[in-house]
Amino acid sequence: MYALTHDGTNLYSGGVFTNAGGVAASRVAKWDPAGGTWANLDSGVNQEILALAHDGTYLYAGGWFTHAGGIAARSAAKWGPSYSEASGVVPSSGSVTGDYLVVISGSNLGSGSDITNVTLCGASAAGIQGQSATQVVIVADAGLGGLGDVRVFSTSFGETVKSNAFEYLRQQQAPLVFEPATPQAYLTTNALSVSGGSGTGMVSYAVLSGPGAISDDTNLAVTAGSGTIEVRATKAQDDLYLEASVTGTVEAAKADQAIADFLPTNGSVFVMTDKVGLSATASSGLEVFFVVGGGPGNIADGTNLSFTAPGEVRVVASQAGNANWNAAPEATNSYTIAKAEAEVTLHDLAQTYDGTPRVVTASTTPIGLTVNITYDGSETAPTDAGSYSITGVVDDVMYVGMQTGTLVVSKGTAGVYLLNLTHTYDGTAKSASATTMPAGLMVELTYDGNASAPTNGGTYAVTGTVNDANYAGSASDIFTISKADQTIADFLPTNGSVFVMTETTGLSATASSGLLVSFATNQGPGLITEGTNLSFTGHGEVAVVAAQAGDINWNPAPEVTNLYTVLGLFEVTVESEYGTTIPATGIYTMLVGSVFTNQAQTPDTRGTTQYACQGWVTRGGLDPAAGAGTQAVVTVNGVAVLTWLWKTNYWLDTEAGPNGTVNVGDGWQDAGVTTQVTADADLYYHFTNWTGDAAGGSNPLDLLMDGPKSILANFAETLAAQGTPHWWLAWHELTNNGASFNEAEAGDTDFDTFTASEEYIADTDPTDSNSYFRVTQITHESPVTVRFDSSTGRLYILEGATNLVNGLWTNVPGAGPRLGAGDGDALTDTNEPPWGPYYRLGVELP
Structure with a gap:
């Protein structure tokens, strides 16, 4: 026995046993304390149980088993209190959160291993814990609240349906928080809102009591000016959560009101005879009342305002409120009361100058009122022609009135007669003259509208105009100034x-x-x-x-x-593409028959290009037409051109490298000509190639002079078959008695075991048996140093090997190849461990 648990009444045991109290029990049993007996739980499990637990309704087991109660159950199983419910589904309900076992019982649910899916209210199971032909144990997944079908899907038996056999139970919501604004004024509407709760259910509101109403689903309207309003907020259930409600209270308050549209408006002006109706509105809709707050005014029938004298009248509008409305702030309008207006009409505003005062008259409505008239502010009527500002003002106790106008006194008519209308131009201004009737009036003359008398010849429209305060008159004619003669x-x-x-x-x-x-x-x-x-x-x-x-x-x-x-004169042009001429090139003007002499300066050298004069030619009126030499003497017969002729030379620069010569020296060559150059090598050397402005190994070289050229002949030492220079063998008199140099380099003349070719590489004397390449000293302690005689013209390298039988010779790192130091020299193995222990020296050409 490995595990014990109880449900508050019964004791459950689990382990590896197959018998409990004389009753067959496969690894799990129940002890009934009332009867004092053990009982098995169906067919038990097929392997040991390691743990047991009971939640008050179901027994849970865990261990190494693969079957429990005759159905597949890998390591976990659950037993319910009964499997005899009519629906065959235990439990028949559970939380929408899922994650609990559900047992479905029935016949032909499957073959015992071919149930592919189980759904609860349309939600697929999270997993199948065990199955047999009559029972399947599943883990419920999360689902949506409500009653629905249980469906089992088997490969062998298809779909088994248990209608409305399982219900997903909704959860309680989180607490709702509802704090409506309070107090709230009469006839106002406030938006309602809640916080908290759970899920997606809609929130609704209802007035439980008091002077309030819900508008547009989410707004609270107050319907009275006092009282307590109780409001309930409800968040509806959804697929996962149950409905939740909460209540709140709002205190109703009186509303403020204001007076508007107070007419007549403040500052209005009236006359004493006016009767005025008063009106105003209160935002509450209640009646507004009016009283005279001061001045010569009376109110009859509540709204009819009249006046008893000129002055200022103040009217106060008020509204006292009621059970739902506070009293409105009073409004005061002030009015100005003036005398009644009379109409004034002015007469005789257009008159003509005759030397007597020009008087304006006036009439009024109502008729008979006194009118005081002024002329430009004066009470005296004017005599002279002109315009005068007229003002007529009513002078009365009950009425006021005024009218303005302009009195125009026109000028009298005068006659004008023009004289002296014809003149001849002499550079001075010419004028007409005029007389008038009546005599002695000033006349202003204009000529084509210009007040200045004209000077220039021509005809002008002359006008004479009277310039007088009281008379007007004019006359027009033609004024003429004739042209003068010139030479x-x-x-x-x-x-x-x-x-x-x-x-x-x-x-x-x-x-x-x-x-x-x-x-x-x-x-x-x-x-x-x-x-x-x-x-x-x-x-x-x-x-x-x-x-x-x-x-x-x-x-x-x-x-x-x-x-x-x-x-007549003619142009002679001197042209020259190169050099200079005396006189210089250019254009010269000469009389026919003139003798013209021109001299060319030659040669014209420009760096590596040279131009040489070859004579001259002419075209046009010069005689003779051509000539040789650098001087032209010609006679001018007409327009002509003298042209100097030139030829082109290019500089050839020839150079020979070491150990050879060329047969053509530096100098000028005719342009377009092919010049032949031959390279000659010294003894024991040979020509290799041309560089510079020529390439290749042709010898002799045919060089086209199509421009300045610079060429270099290159030479190399002649080598025997094994690479030994002929000059080196000849210097050591190793010519093999006239035989070939190839045989000489292969011979060992000094019998030191090294051929002449090898001694050339080692830079030793092939005729001295004591002169050969060798190690002069080697140290045996680390680091190993190998000493030898070296030449500055050769490369040296130290190589090492681990054995002499089949070892590989390799370059000692840090020990060459390098140029020799001359005479006594050394290479050292500075490696750790040493590269040896066997070493050898190598020498080669750079």
Whole structure:
């Protein structure tokens, strides 16, 4: 026995036993204290039970078993108090949260292993704990509250349905918090809200008692000015939670009110004869009352206001409130009371000057009122022509009134007569004159509307206008100033002047009028630009006419003509692409028959390019047409061009590298010519290639001079078959008695076991048996140092091996290859552990 538990009455035992108190019991049994007997629990389990627990309704077991009560149950099982309920579902209800065992009993639920799914109220089980043909144990998953079907799905028997056999039980909600605002005024509406609760259920509100009502589902409206309102808030159930409710209270209060639309408005103005109706509204809708707060006013029938005298009247509007409304703040309007208005009409506002006062009259409504009239503020009526501001003011105890207007006294009519209307231009202003009727009035004259007397010739509309305070009059006519005659003088250049065709001369002349003189050609190769600049397009005679066309004041002047003689000149152009000339290149103007001499400076050297003069040629009017040499002497016959001829040379720079020569030295070569250059190697050397502006190994080299060139001939030492230079063998007289150098480098002349080729690599003397490459000393302690004689022109390396039979020789790290130091030298194995213990030296060419 491994486990014990009890349900408050019975004792349960679990372990590995198969008998309890003489009763067959497979590893689980129940002790009934009332009867003092043991009983088995169905067929028990097939392996040991390690733990038991009871929640007051169900017994739970855990252990190593795989079957319990004849159904599959891996390591966990549950026994209920009874399996005889009509529905065959135990328990028949459970929390919507799930996570508890449910046992479904019946026939042909499955084969014992082919139940694929079980649903409670449409929610699939979280897991199947065990199954047989008559029973299945599942773990309920979370579901939605409510009663529903239990369905078992089997491969062998299909779907088994137990209608309305299980109910998911909803949970209690979290507490609702409901704190409506209080107090709340009469006829106001406040929004209601709650906090807390659980789930998604809608919140609704209801008035349980008091002067209140719910509007738009979530608002509280107060329907009286006093009392306590009890309101209930309810959060409805949803799929997971039960309905929850909470109540709150709100104290009803009187509402404030205000008076508005108080008419007539404050500041209104009335006359004594007016009768005024008073009105105002209270926001409560209650009646507003009016009283006179001061001044000459009376109120009849509550709202009819009248006046007893001019002055200021104050009216107070009030509303005292009732059970639901507080009293409204009083409102006061003030009114101004004035005299009654009379209408004034002015007469005789348009009159004509006659030397007597011009009087304005007035009438009134009502009729018969006295009106005081002023003229520009004066009580005296005016006599002179003009405009006057008229004011008529009622002078009465009961009425006021005023009217304004303008009195216009028009001027009298005068006659005007114009004189002196014709003149001739002389540069001074010309004027007309005038007389009037009545005589002696001032007359202002204008000419085309301008008050200034005109000077220029022409016709003008002249008007004479009377300028007088009391008279008006005018007359119009035509005023004429005739043109004057003029002449041309001082015409330059003078008649008969002589010019050459390349000249430009300025033309000038004066007109007695002072006006600008214009010029034009009417004969010969002449051209006038910018009005006065005379130039020539050829040679011959040119006639120039001077004219002045006149203007509004002057008649045209008689024209004057001057005749000029133009001599011919020709341009000679000197051209040269290179070098310099004397005179310099450019354009020269010369008379026909002139002798022109020009000299070219040669050669023209520009870096590595040179230009040399080859003579000259001409085109156009020069004689002779061509010549050799660097001097041209020609005669000018017309427009012509002298052109100098040049040839091009390029600089050739030839260089020979060490151990050879070239047959062509530095110098100028004709452009476009092919120059042949040969490279000659020294004894024991050979030509290899060209570099610079030539490439390849052609020898001799045919070099096209299409520009400046620089070439270098390169040479190399000639080697025997094993790479030994011929010069080195010859220097040591190792020529094998005239045989080939290949045989000489393979021989050992000094019998020191090293061939001449090997001694060249080691940089030792092949004719001295004591001169060969060898180790001169080696230390045996770490670090190992190998000493030897070295040459600065060779590379040396220390190699190591672990054995001499089949070991691999490798470079000792840090010990070469490097150039020799000269004479006594050393390489050291500084590695730990040492690279050896066997070492050897190597030498090679750089």
